[in-house]
Amino acid sequence: MRIFLPACSLALLAGCATTPAPRSLDTAGLTAVRNQSVAVTSRPRPGFAVLKAGNMMFGALGGLAGVDEGNKIATANGLPNPADAIAQELVIALRDTQGAQSAAPVAVETNDVERIAAQAKGKARFVLDVETRMWHVTYFPTDWTHYQVPYAAVARLIDADTARVLAEASCKVEPGTNAGAPTYDELLAGGAARLKATIAASVATCAAQFKRDMFAMREAAASAVAAAASAPAPAAETVAWTGTMACGARNDSGPNAAAYEAKFSVDVQGPSVRAHRKTADVEETLAGEVRGDQLELRGTGNRVADPARSWGLGVSGAFAPGATSYVGKGNMVVGGRPIRACELRMTRA
Known part of the structure; x- marks a missing residue:
């Protein structure tokens, strides 16, 4: 199986340089999508890196070692591309609000809008492209023994007939504090249960943000993002x-x-x-x-x-x-x- 690095590749700590400004479907776009078929893109799983302080001392070589270790963890624990779950949430939102019909996924390995539209044309009227731009395990800059799992993605709704982007947005999820953060061993314990739960939470947060920024579903998204940003009470039983x-x-x-x-x-x-x-x-x-x-x-x-x-x-x-x-x-x-x-x-x- 081929494993592809995200667009940021080894520049993971810096995130991606180019992200779209939020753009919601306008009235004409909502009318056009109503009761139409929508396909999601299916991309190869992006490379998953583990960035440890010891590895990063060796620069690019250390980064490559981290990607190799991370990919082994992703494969051993069956980590899917989080973008797939986000895309499915957005299709369900369009189905529930606009009567959109789900079409078969379209396999892509490109960011070019015209090529994506060409691959989807004849299979679906619209294509929802969600791409993972960043996901990795890394230590906190001021705490090298505890770890976080930053995640970033971009999403676009593309008209397959005209190759025009109708709506787009970006999402980035990072913890604001190391309070309650796991050690590396705790993150991977029990079949990487905490790692999987963290990724699932990022999927929920980004899906909610995209619903708000792309489809103007503001109430549900705002409460979800606010809840994700609030640290749980440390003394909770x-x-x-x-x-x-x-x-x-x-x-x-x-x-x-x-x-x-x-x-x-x-x-x-x-x-x-x-x-x-x-x-x-x-x-x-x-x-x-x-x-x-x-x-x-x-x-x-x-x-x-x-x-x-x-x-x-x-x-x-x-x-x-x-x-x-x-x-x-x-x-x-x-x-x-x-x-x-x-x-x-x-x-x-």
Whole structure:
């Protein structure tokens, strides 16, 4: 499998130099998208780097070693390209608000708008291109023993017929403090559970920001970004819950197509919720935060014996203050397309 470096390649700490200014769909754009087909782009997974203070002393060679180590971690733990999950969230938003219809993903390896439009033409009326520009593990400049996972992406909605960008925006997620940050070993413990949860949180934050900046869905996005920017209370008690995920049969008759139920262990710490399961065959992790009286959980799963076989998971539902049970409904997603309807039921132990 070919692994591609993000556009920033080894200049990861500096981020990307060129990011688009936010541009929302205008009235004409909203009218044009209504009830039309929308495809997402599918890009090769970008290179994932681990930047340690010791490695960075060796300059470019140290950076290359960090990319090699990071790619091994991504492959071993089945980390998908976060852009795929973000794109799926945006397509769902267009479906729910404009009646857009999801089309098959379009494989691209370019940033050129005209080439992307040409590859999508005849397959979908519009193409939603989300690109990961930065994702890596790195130490804090003033704390070399604790680690963060910065993430950045750009998104564009392209008219496949005219090769015109109708809406675009950028997103960058970085912690504002090292309070509560994990050590390197803690980040990768339990099948990289905390790393996966951190990436899932970044996906949720960027999806919410793109909904606001590209589609003027301001209320939901503003609350999501505000919640992501707020550090959880350090003294919050961790409460154990039990969970059961019930997923219907695959709608594409793919492998392991039958409906199933699976048990999850669930930790609730203040507004933060994490659900996880690992068997001999499968590992899945979802994470999210309670916002108002709603809880949206996002995450990924993969085959233990074949980490490259991965999928996305997302559920949402009401979660009132003091609740002792929760029902979240959503989908399992592969290649940007929902393949199963899923329901997660949680009960406080």
